[in-house]
Amino acid sequence: MDWNYGPEEQVLWPASVLAGVLMCAAVYKVTKKVSSSCFKCYDGLSPMQKLEWNNRGFSTVHALVAAAVSFYLVMISGLFSEDVNGIIIDRKSWLSDSMFGVSIGYFFTDLAMILWHFPSLGGKEFLLHHGLSMYAICLALFSGKAHMYILMVLFTEATTPFVNLRWYLDVAGQKDHNLYLYNGLAMFVGWLIARIILFVYFFTHVYSHYDQVKSIFALGFYGIMTVPPTLAVMNVFWFRKICRGMVRTLSKMKQHTANGKTD
Template identity: 60%
Template sequence: MAVGIGLMSFGDHVTPSKQLHWLSSVFAGMLMCKIVYDVTAMISSSFFKVYNKLNDKDKLEWNNRGFSTFHAIFAAAGSLYLLFVSDLFVDSQDELMINKSSLLSDTIMGVSIGYFLSDLAMIFYQFPALGGLEYVIHHGLSVYSILLALLSGQAHVYILMVLFTESTTPFVNLRWRLDVAGLKNSKIYVYNGVALFFGWLAARIILFVYLYYHMFTHFDQVKKVFPLGFYSLMTVPPVLSIMNLFWFWKIAKGMVKTLRKARHNE
C-alpha cells in the first residue's frame, strides 16, 4: 500500500515544461548516438586503415563503441562537475540534499536514458554480438534507476555517482580497438590496460564504497525517498557492485597476463 501511495505522489512536482525537457533530452541522447555512430564510421574509414579491413560485425561494434565513448565522456564530465565542483548537493536548511536536482542534472540523465535505450536496441538486434545478458541487465537497471530519479526529483546525487563510473568506458573501448587492430603487443595496449585497472578501481570500486558510506551517513534523508525509490537504492547499487567486482577480476587477470607477456618480450 505504501509503495502505491508513493507511486501516486512522487511525480507531483512534474510540470509540462519539465516533461518536454526530459523528452527533448532523451531524444537528444538518441540523436547523439546516431550522429556519432555515422561520424565514427566516416572518420575511421578515412583515417584508420585497419577499419576498412574489418568484417561487418566488427565495423558495427567499432562504430557502436564510438558513441559509447562519447556518452561516457559527456556523462562523466557532467557528473564530475555537479558532484565535486558545483554546490548543488551541499547540505542546507532550505532543502534536503536528497531532493536536490537541477536543469543540468535532468539533462544529463535524459541524454543518458537516450544512450542506454539506443545501445540496448542495438544489443537486442545484434544479440549477442554486442554484449550478452550482463550488458542487458546493466543497461536495464541504469534506465530504470535514472527514470525513477527523473520522475521523483530525488536521489540525483547517487545516480550521478553511478553515472560517473562511465569514465572507465573509453579505456574499455580503446582496449577492444587495439585488440582488433592487432596491437595487443604494443606499449599503448599495456599502458591502457594499467590505466583501465586503476581507473576501474577508483571509479567502480572505491567510488561505490564512498556511495555506501554517503548513504549511511545521510540515511535520515535516504529514508525520505518515496518507497519504490528507497527500495531501489537498497538493491540496485549492490547488484551493480557485484557486476563491477566480477569485471574487475577479469580486468586484473588480463592486466597481469599482459604485463607478464610484455616483460617476457623485452
C-alpha cells in the same frame, strides 16, 4: 511516487531523451566515416566488427559527457554541498535532468542494438546493466529524488573510454603496442577509483544519510537498496577479469624483455 514535473520538464525530459538518441545516431555515422578514412584496419574488419566499432564510438562520447557532467554537479557546482541548507536527497537541477534524459536515450539506443544483434554486442550481463541503469535513472528523473546518487553511478562511465580503446587496439592488431599496456594500466586505476572505491564512498554516504534515504517513496528506496549493490557486484566481477588480463599482459612483456636480453 509523485511525478515531480512542471511545464519546463514536459519539454526538457523528452527533448533530452531525443537528444541522446540523436547523439548516438550522429556519432555512429561520424565514427563510421572518420574510421573508414583514417584507420586502414577498419576496412578489413568484418561487418559485425565494424558495427561494434561504430557502436563503441557513441558509447565513448556518452561516457565522456556523463562523467564530466556528473563530476561537475557532484564535486564542483555546490548543488549537493553539506554546507547548504536543505535535504540532499531532494536536490536537482535542469542540468541533472538533462543528463539523465540524454543517458536514457543512450542506454535505450545501445540496448536496442544489443538486443537486435544479441549476443554479438554483449551478453546477458549487458542487458542487466543497461536495464538496471535505465530503471534507476528513470525513477530519479520522474521523482526528482536521489539525483546525487544517480550522478555518482553515472560517473562510473568514466572507465568506458579505456575499455573501448582496449577493444579498438585489440581488433586493430596492436596488442603489442605500448599504448595497449598504458591503456590497460589506466583502465585498472580508473576502474579501481571510479567503480570500486567510489561505490565504497557511495554506500558510506547512503548510510550516513539513511534518515533522508528512507524518506523516499518505496520504489525509490528499494531501488537505492538493490540497484547500486547489484552494479557493484558486477563491477567487482569485471575488475577481477581486468586484473587477470593485466597480470597476463605484464607477464608476457616481462618474458619478452627477458628473452630480448638473453638474445
